[in-house]
Amino acid sequence: xxxxxxxxxxxxxxxxxxxxxxxxxxxxxxxxxxxxxxxxxxxxxxxxxxxxxxxxxxxxxxxxxxxxxxxxxxxxxxxxxxxxxxxxxxxxxxxxxxxxxxxxxxxxxxxxxxxxxxxxxxxxxxxxxxxxxxxxxxxxxxxxxxxxxxxxxxxxxxxxxxxxxxxxxxxxxxxxxxxxxxxxxxxxxxxxxxxxxxxxxxxxxxxxxxxxxxxxxxxxxxxxxxxxxxxxxxxxx
Amino acid sequence: xxxxxxxxxxxxxxxxxxxxxxxxxxxxxxxxxxxxxxxxxxxxxxxxxxxxxxxxxxxxxxxxxxxxxxxxxxxxxxxxxxxxxxxxxxxxxxxxxxxxxxxxxxxxxxxxxxxxxxxxxxxxxxxxxxxxxxxxxxxxxxxxxxxxxxxxxxxxxxxxxxxxxxxxxxxxxxxxxxxxxxxxxxxxxxxxxxxxxxxxxxxxxxxxxxxxxxxxxxxxxxxxxxxxxxxxxxxxx
DNA sequence: CCGTAGTGAATGGTTAGACCATTAGTAAAA
DNA sequence: TTTTACTAATGGTCTAACCATTCACTACGG
Numbered sequence: 001x002x003x004x005x006x007x008x009x010x011x012x013x014x015x016x017x018x019x020x021x022x023x024x025x026x027x028x029x030x031x032x033x034x035x036x037x038x039x040x041x042x043x044x045x046x047x048x049x050x051x052x053x054x055x056x057x058x059x060x061x062x063x064x065x066x067x068x069x070x071x072x073x074x075x076x077x078x079x080x081x082x083x084x085x086x087x088x089x090x091x092x093x094x095x096x097x098x099x100x101x102x103x104x105x106x107x108x109x110x111x112x113x114x115x116x117x118x119x120x121x122x123x124x125x126x127x128x129x130x131x132x133x134x135x136x137x138x139x140x141x142x143x144x145x146x147x148x149x150x151x152x153x154x155x156x157x158x159x160x161x162x163x164x165x166x167x168x169x170x171x172x173x174x175x176x177x178x179x180x181x182x183x184x185x186x187x188x189x190x191x192x193x194x195x196x197x198x199x200x201x202x203x204x205x206x207x208x209x210x211x212x213x214x215x216x217x218x219x220x221x222x223x224x225x226x227x228x229x230x231x232x233x234x235x236x237x
Numbered sequence: 238x239x240x241x242x243x244x245x246x247x248x249x250x251x252x253x254x255x256x257x258x259x260x261x262x263x264x265x266x267x268x269x270x271x272x273x274x275x276x277x278x279x280x281x282x283x284x285x286x287x288x289x290x291x292x293x294x295x296x297x298x299x300x301x302x303x304x305x306x307x308x309x310x311x312x313x314x315x316x317x318x319x320x321x322x323x324x325x326x327x328x329x330x331x332x333x334x335x336x337x338x339x340x341x342x343x344x345x346x347x348x349x350x351x352x353x354x355x356x357x358x359x360x361x362x363x364x365x366x367x368x369x370x371x372x373x374x375x376x377x378x379x380x381x382x383x384x385x386x387x388x389x390x391x392x393x394x395x396x397x398x399x400x401x402x403x404x405x406x407x408x409x410x411x412x413x414x415x416x417x418x419x420x421x422x423x424x425x426x427x428x429x430x431x432x433x434x435x436x437x438x439x440x441x442x443x444x445x446x447x448x449x450x451x452x453x454x455x456x457x458x459x460x461x462x463x464x465x466x467x468x469x470x471x472x473x474x
Numbered sequence: 475c476c477g478t479a480g481t482g483a484a485t486g487g488t489t490a491g492a493c494c495a496t497t498a499g500t501a502a503a504a
Numbered sequence: 505t506t507t508t509a510c511t512a513a514t515g516g517t518c519t520a521a522c523c524a525t526t527c528a529c530t531a532c533g534g
Contacts, residue, residue, distance in 0.1 A: 007496095009516070011292070023329050035485060046518045048285050051487085052292045055248070059296040060326070068526025069484040078330040083323045089297070090408055092260055093315045104405040107348030115340065167333055168324075168341040172409065244525095246487070272514060283489045288516090305497030306513040 010045050014053035017043075022062055022075055033063070033073040080171035087175040098183045102229040105176055106222065108169060109157070113205055113221035115164035117214040124163045125210045131156045132206055139199055142192075149195060150184065156202055160209065160221075183232070194231060201227075247282050251290035254280075259299055259312055270300070270310040317408035324412045328419065335420045339466040342413055343459065345406060346394070350442055350458035352401035354451040361400045362447045368393045369443055376436055383427060386436075393439055397446065397458075420469065431468065438464075 008016075021027040033039060040050045054073055057063045061082040063073045090096065120128075135152040138145035154177050161173045201224040208217035245253075258264045270276060277287045291310055294300045298319040300310045327333040357365075372389040375382035391414050398410045438461040445454035 011516085023326075037485080048288075048519090049517060051285075052289060052516095055289045055292050056296045059293050061323075062326075065486070066526090067486045067524075069482095070527055071485050071525080073486095078327060078332045080323075080327060080332070083320065083327065086298075086320045086323055087405075087408075089299075090315060090317065090320065090404070096404055100403045100405055103348070103352065103403050107345050107406070111340070111344030166337045166340050167327070168337055169344070172341075248487085274514085285490090286488060289487095302515070303497090304495075304515045306511095307498055308496080308514050310515095 011049050011053040011056070014043050014045065014050060015056050018053070018057055019060070019062060027075050029075050029077040031075045033075070035072055080167050083168075083171045084175040084178070087172060088179055091175070091179045098180075098232060099229075101176060101180050101183065102225070102232065105173075105180070106225045106229065108173060108176075109225045110218040110222040112157075112161050112164045112166075112169050112173065113209060114214040114218040115166060115169075116160045117209045117212050117217040119165055120163050120209050120212070124159075127159055128156065128163075128206045128209065131159060132203060135199060135202065139195055146195065149199075153198065153202065156206070160205070163209070198224075198228070248286050248290040248293070251280050251282065251287060252293050255290070255294055256297070256299060264312050266312050266314040268312045270312070272309055317411050320408055321412040321415045325416050328416050335469060338413060338417055338420070339462075339469065342410075342417075343462045343466065345410060345413075346462045347455040347459040349394075349398050349401045349403075349406050349410065350446065351451040351455040352403060352406075353397045354446045354449050354454040356402055357400050357446050357449070361396075364396055365393065365400075365443045365446065368396060369440060372436060372439065376432060379429075383432065386432060387421065390435065390439065393443070397442070400446070435461075435465070 018027070018033075027033070034042065036047055036050055036054070040047045043050060054063065054065060057073075058065055061079065062076060064076050065071070065073050091101070116124075131152055135149055135156065138149040138152060141148075158170075158174060158177065161170045164170075201220065204220045205217055205224065208220055255264070255270075264270075271279065273284055273287055273291070277284045280287060291300065291302060294310075295302055298316065299313060301313050302308070302310050324333070328338070353361075368389055372386055372393065375386040375389060378385075395407075395411060395414060398407045401407075438457065441457045442454055442461065445457055
């Protein structure tokens with residue numbers, strides 16, 4: 001009937017107070033908190049306890065702690081790094097399989113391409129074409145350019161995510177790419193033909209995005225990822 | 238040319254060591270770490286520093302700390318609570334808007350429904366139909382059943398994610414649903430008609446999944462989410 | 475006048491040792 | 505057998521000190 005009364009530990013109370021102040025805007029990004037020796041007085045706790053609280057806030061990505069005379073705890077701009085990290089932990093720990101990752105990517109890339117097509121500015125188009133040129137250059141280098149090509153390929157995909165303007169896609173895809181590398185090396189049957197095909201896909205996606213053709217971009221991106229995944233499945237077996 | 242040598246703080250070193258041990262499976266979930274007073278000896282640090290490390294690990298969701306005689310640090314089963322918390326922070330900070338969330342959901346639900354259709358077992362079908370019945374019941378209760386209906390709706394979507402068998406979809410969608418509630422209350426123009434339409438969508442999705450028709454499930458799910466989002470956009474303006 | 479090396483002070487990082495609070499198990503009492 | 509009280513182990517907190525890092529200022533040398 002009744003819930004157990006939550007017995008807050010001292011450091012949790014501090015975490016909550018500071019977090020709340022940040023959330024409601026009392027503490028704005030860039031703002032510096034008082035020094036530990038002063039904060040501990042304000043909260044009426046010991047320095048050790050205060051530091052446990054600060055470590056938690058740091059881990060949450062809410063503050064940054066700097067040493068030195070002008071140092072201290074500084075309120076951070078909220079970002080999705082943490083989300084990315086967490087997802088990375090999940091991927092590594094839960095023994096998420098290549099198939100899981102690939103399926104997940106399949107679900108995301110189409111939507112990202114479509115959104116990017118709707119929202120790309122002139123400048124975005126230039127960036128994409130620049131990356132495409134770069135990738136093309138690596139492709140011509142033959143074997144030794146492969147690694148660079150793959151990295152550029154990734155950058156193109158991430159650029160699309162950025163262009164989509166949706167922080168969730170950006171954070172999640174960043175995390176996925178950070179963690180899929182391991183698999184590429186083991187499972188992808190690298191060869192010139194595959195890379196050429198890949199490059200051709202990229203060109204088509206960028207073309208569709210530049211033309212603002214959302215649905216075409218979606219389809220090509222989806223097909224691209226699917227083919228890629230199919231290759232990996234083959235090799236895996 | 239050279240990168241600054243990373244000056245690890247003592248507590249960071251401890252965090253990394255323990256985290257690594259958990260990741261590579263040396264420390265399995267449920268396993269209990271030595272008591273603080275012993276751990277500090279093993280690491281050769283003070284108790285305060287050790288505790289900062291443990292707090293970080295706790296915040297990361299890797300361990301749980303219990304008080305009392307049989308207490309201590311226990312390695313946790315990895316879960317997506319943290320991911321959810323993070324997403325919550327981003328939303329509260331307006332770094333992620335309703336539109337962002339909705340778009341993201343649109344990207345995911347189609348794929349989930351398609352996978353679920355491919356993989357649903359007989360038992361899964363029963364669960365889905367059970368949930369559907371439950372939702373239908375709430376719908377008949379009129380106004381006072383709305384909340385329950387929405388919650389059941391969510392459970393159906395989460396059940397689909399579970400059936401898809403992909404831990405990434407499960408984790409991410411769980412986080413999204415945990416956090417989208419805030420918006421529902423503010424932006425959804427609840428009325429019988431909308432709920433009826435919603436219910437009809439759900440029935441169709443479940444039917445397609447049960448029939449193993451992946452592409453149809455994908456399309457219906459996508460349309461479902463899109464319509465839902467469109468309603469919210471309207472109300473918002 | 476300008477640059478550079480040195481120096482001091484403020485701040486976080488770490489240590490040691492003590493005591494408080496919580497809790498599971500055990501022994502004693504009903 | 506059930507309840508109560510005690511005990512010991514463990515995390516939670518406190519105090520007080522010293523170490524390590526960084527920035528700003530000063531004094532010296534050009």
